[in-house]
Amino acid sequence: xxxxxxxxxxxEMRNIKKNFGAVQALRGIDxxxxxxxxxxxxxxxxxxxSTLMKVLSGAYIPDEGEIFLEGKKAHLSNPMDARRQGIExxxxxxxxxxxxxxxxxxxxxxxxxxxxxxxxxxxxHRHMEQETKSLLNRLKIDISSVRQKVERLSGGxxxxxxxxxSTAFNAKVIIMDExxxxxxxxxxxxxxxxxxxxxAQGSSIIIISHxxxxxxxxxDRMIVLxxxxxxxxxxxxxxxxxxRERVVAYMIGARxxxxxxTVAG
Amino acid sequence: xxxxxxxxxxxxxxxxxxxxxxxxxIIMMVFAITTNGLFISSRNLVNLVNxxxxxxxxxxxxxxxxxxxxxxxSVGFLAGFLGAVAAIAMVSWHLPVYVVIPMILILxxxxxxxxxxxxxxxxxxxxxxxxAGWLGYRGALQLITISTGTIIIPNETFxxxxxxxxxxxxDIGILxxxxxxxxxxxxxAITLFITNELITRxxxxxxxxxxxxxxxxxxxxxxxxxxxxxxxxxxxxxxGLSWTAVVVLIVVILYDFIxxxxxxxxxxxxxxxxxxAAELSGIRVxxxxxxxxxxxGMLSALSGILFAARLRSAxxxxxxxxxxxxxxxxxxxxxxxxxxVGKVMGSLIGxxxxxxxxxxxxxxxxxxxxxxxxxxxxxxxxxxxxxATRSQGK
Ligand SMILES: Nc1ncnc2c1ncn2[C@@H]1O[C@H](COP(=O)(O)OP(=O)(O)O)[C@@H](O)[C@H]1O
Ligand SMILES: [Mg+2]
Numbered sequence: 012x013x014x015x016x017x018x019x020x021x022x023e024m025r026n027i028k029k030n031f032g033a034v035q036a037l038r039g040i041d042x043x044x045x046x047x048x049x050x051x052x053x054x055x056x057x058x059x060x061s062t063l064m065k066v067l068s069g070a071y072i073p074d075e076g077e078i079f080l081e082g083k084k085a086h087l088s089n090p091m092d093a094r095r096q097g098i099e100x101x102x103x104x105x106x107x108x109x110x111x112x113x114x115x116x117x118x119x120x121x122x123x124x125x126x127x128x129x130x131x132x133x134x135x136h137r138h139m140e141q142e143t144k145s146l147l148n149r150l151k152i153d154i155s156s157v158r159q160k161v162e163r164l165s166g167g168x169x170x171x172x173x174x175x176x177s178t179a180f181n182a183k184v185i186i187m188d189e190x191x192x193x194x195x196x197x198x199x200x201x202x203x204x205x206x207x208x209x210x211a212q213g214s215s216i217i218i219i220s221h222x223x224x225x226x227x228x229x230x231d232r233m234i235v236l237x238x239x240x241x242x243x244x245x246x247x248x249x250x251x252x253x254x255r256e257r258v259v260a261y262m263i264g265a266r267x268x269x270x271x272x273t274v275a276g
Numbered sequence: 277x278x279x280x281x282x283x284x285x286x287x288x289x290x291x292x293x294x295x296x297x298x299x300x301x302i303i304m305m306v307f308a309i310t311t312n313g314l315f316i317s318s319r320n321l322v323n324l325v326n327x328x329x330x331x332x333x334x335x336x337x338x339x340x341x342x343x344x345x346x347x348x349x350s351v352g353f354l355a356g357f358l359g360a361v362a363a364i365a366m367v368s369w370h371l372p373v374y375v376v377i378p379m380i381l382i383l384x385x386x387x388x389x390x391x392x393x394x395x396x397x398x399x400x401x402x403x404x405x406x407x408a409g410w411l412g413y414r415g416a417l418q419l420i421t422i423s424t425g426t427i428i429i430p431n432e433t434f435x436x437x438x439x440x441x442x443x444x445x446x447d448i449g450i451l452x453x454x455x456x457x458x459x460x461x462x463x464x465a466i467t468l469f470i471t472n473e474l475i476t477r478x479x480x481x482x483x484x485x486x487x488x489x490x491x492x493x494x495x496x497x498x499x500x501x502x503x504x505x506x507x508x509x510x511x512x513x514x515x516g517l518s519w520t521a522v523v524v525l526i527v528v529i530l531y532d533f534i535x536x537x538x539x540x541x542x543x544x545x546x547x548x549x550x551x552x553a554a555e556l557s558g559i560r561v562x563x564x565x566x567x568x569x570x571x572x573g574m575l576s577a578l579s580g581i582l583f584a585a586r587l588r589s590a591x592x593x594x595x596x597x598x599x600x601x602x603x604x605x606x607x608x609x610x611x612x613x614x615x616x617v618g619k620v621m622g623s624l625i626g627x628x629x630x631x632x633x634x635x636x637x638x639x640x641x642x643x644x645x646x647x648x649x650x651x652x653x654x655x656x657x658x659x660x661x662x663x664a665t666r667s668q669g670k
Pocket of ligand 2: 060062
């Protein structure tokens, strides 16, 4: 039998609304993510995927709606605040400092301090390098040295560093916005392997991708957004062709599982 | 990997860092030959160090400013202005030197915070904000010296910062005419350096981190020790270590420590590398901007003190073109115009390069107009070198 806490979603977003001027980017979206689940978030351009995840990661404050973390109501006032509460976002453009090395990026903003002299903290380089090393090993990320500058890494390696960084501090949920968008085919496979590895190690993940085969390969469940609304929330199953047809039908508006609810509400 | 291969790889990967040492070495050799050895005489080298002082401290501050993708054009006249304020404080207000120096440094910090307020809070490009500072401080300098002209500073303690030397230990019969305390300090520095390197290496080895091959490591120890020893020997042959050199060493060591070992330093480089990523990681970019400009202001004040002390006076044109020498020193020393890259040690070497050029060309009797053109050429060469080595590194 599962422990009780696993029945409570890690993240629950209820009736999230967000407007940008006249644009209704999110029109009342519900989303739940369960423990050790990979949730795929798909939808056409401008459907509201990034906005929804920016709300969850504290970058946007929603106009309406509530967010619960492990059943408790959460207030996320900015990205750092969300991060402290266990919500990690991997940004589309990696958000790494290319002039720093791998270990420095993994610990950026959370440096381990050895001695504190007033406002000046002396870093524990060795500790951070070792932690980074074992993190990369654990996630089977192939980077020869944690002292390599990020600018010398390939696109796939950079994405791996960005993802590793998001897992380094016991995150409750890891959000990835288009983690494969800028990558070569070989690098995409590595990133997807990494997502599977994270799931195997117990992480809960939300992944946005416009590549439906990525979602199909790694997700347990999938939510489709269309014009700021949720139109589908189903397990990922069946063969890839059938899956693709189904998703496209939702994306273009041919199918909509939540229409009645919207009309009624 | 063989020794030679490894050495080649090291040079290739660190060409930016070695480049300026090579440049300095070549410049010194050329001047040594063209001045029949006059340039590398103890006396001239000691002078060179003292002349480098007021540019070097500016270059150290400028390094951090450029690292966070800004620039500060106001530092020269701010230094000149604050030097004049120091002179007035001692001459007209009769304040003791121990009050004047901290006061001037604090004024420098305030001036730096004023700049960072314009840059970080109001979003004015640093180029524009500090150009206004350049004009404003220049005007202020002329204004406070208009009635007096050059202000002679009678305070010997103050002037010693720019002209004096550390005292020697009493003569014990050996090495007459040599500044023994300087030699002892040199030996101490070598010992500290070697023990530190050995301890670090052993610790790295214990935790399975990559380390330099033994051959290269030994070479590095020998080279740096010889360099420190050589400099100490040359300085000891004249009057020893000057107070200016002591001040510069303290500044460089302090800033090197902050930039390489502390969280603050890490955050400064992160802001330079990717401000958005830094902000998303919880680093307050504005705060870093304030700290960096405040430090620049304080070092401008220090530069003004060193310069006024060296001239034993405050002049109406003090600080003219210091900003350009400091910026050039930073670029020659390996700071990247794109931000995020550069070390204070490098900028010290860069400052030495710039002052060597001035000093050497003066000794050769080269006309000042050619001197400007040569220095312009060196600056452009440094930036081209930067751009070329960056694109090659990718
Ligand atoms: N910061 C913003 N300001 C104004 N409009 C925005 C902003 N962010 C997103 N939008 C709008 O909200 C809608 C949803 O955008 P987004 O969430 O980025 O979509 P997706 O990630 O699904 O492509 C789009 O119409 C977009 O133009
Ligand atoms: Mg998007």
